[in-house]
Amino acid sequence: MPLTMAKAGERNSIKKVGGKTETRQFLENLGFVPGGFVTVITEISGNMIVSIKESRVAISREMARSIIV
Numbered sequence: 001m002p003l004t005m006a007k008a009g010e011r012n013s014i015k016k017v018g019g020k021t022e023t024r025q026f027l028e029n030l031g032f033v034p035g036g037f038v039t040v041i042t043e044i045s046g047n048m049i050v051s052i053k054e055s056r057v058a059i060s061r062e063m064a065r066s067i068i069v
Contacts, residue, residue: 001068002065002067003038003040003048003050003064003065003067003068004048004061004064004065006040006069008040008041008042008043009040010039010040011037011038012039012069013035013037014034014036014038014067014068014069015068016034017032017034017067018068019066024066027059027063027066027067030057031055032067037052038067038069046060046061047060048060048064050064
């Protein structure tokens with residue numbers, strides 16, 4: 001399922017990162033790689049704040065749709 005469907009507070013394993021090449025590279029540089037773990041902190045106006053590799057990152061809903069957990 002896409003990250004946009006994950007519930008806040010749940011730790012999810014990343015299965016795949018899709019999207020355009022630039023988007024994939026950007027997300028991989030932030031730590032969104034298959035096998036990694038991501039936790040949704042909150043969703044504000046469609047954008048998401050997530051915890052990845054001990055950091056909090058804000059990503060757009062469009063980018064979150066590219067991350068399959």
